[in-house]
Amino acid sequence: MGYKVVVCGATGNVGREMLNILAERQFPVDEIAALASRRSLGTEVSFGDKTLKTKDLAEFDFTGWDIAFFAIGSDGSKEYAPKAAKAGCVVIDNSSLYRYDPDVPLVVPEVNPEAVEGYSKKNIIANPNCSTAQMVVALKPLHDRARIKRVVVSTYQSVSGSGKGGMDELWDQTKAVYNPTTDVEPDVYTKQIAFNVIPHIDVFMEDGSTKEEWKMVAETKKIVDPAIKVTATCVRVPVFVGHSESINIEFEDFLDEDEARDILREAPGIMVIDKREDGGYVTPVECVGDFATFISRIRQDSTIENGLNLWCVSDNLRKGAALNAVQIAETLGARVLKKG
Known part of the structure; x- marks a missing residue:
């Protein structure tokens, strides 16, 4: 016996990817419903070799359904997730709404799978921020070996993290660069994204950091260890899909780069591609459509006593969103549920 599954936001980038991954990983589904807003009612989406017509989220009754994947943003989750949870359907929410709620587990299955067992307090499980998810997959096995004191991370985040609007803006501005008669003003972003980088993701906070940077700090502490110090600089880059991160790690104990490489090779969810030669590393273009978090450029940091540097790349629509949600399920x- 399988599950009755709901995908809320099924017409968006992440919702469609959730449907794809549920089919690819052969998640035991007895029945599935694709939900969307009223303006997208009847839109067709794919689930394996099936075609589903979207139903109206506002009118849907979650009673009798087992798991609901939410990919509709914080405002939508605030309105509908409690309704689904109250009806007995376990919510796996992709928004930031519940991530910092002490009664809601924040889960990356390769890192803290045991945390799912705390779902029953609110019948909700939170999916972490895309940039956090791939980073903690890399940090956890190293932390288990040598205890991480501090992380300094710079991210290079693709426009798909902003949804379809961000992808369209990059495409339209790129075309406009080659057509002098066309001018595409920034709308999704604060400055031109084509052939540019923007050190600004989400809103600014009082201390000068952005909320995206704050999320990486708070979520790493909740998922891995509250004692870890994290400082982040998050940058939007003109890449369609795939987030990259340059990560500097300071440990309590010495960890040799060769041992770190071996640890990461054996860790779940990680693929190490680390050759010290031209092209011996992974870039965002190469990670698209893959389940793995790729690690390259592992090397000692000689400027601190117990330091390592590494390069981390992952498909943000997959591990950063849809894949992690399905892995949570x-x-x-x-x-817990033990069906299928």
């Missing part, structure tokens, strides 16, 4: 099924 798989973990919940294996540890």
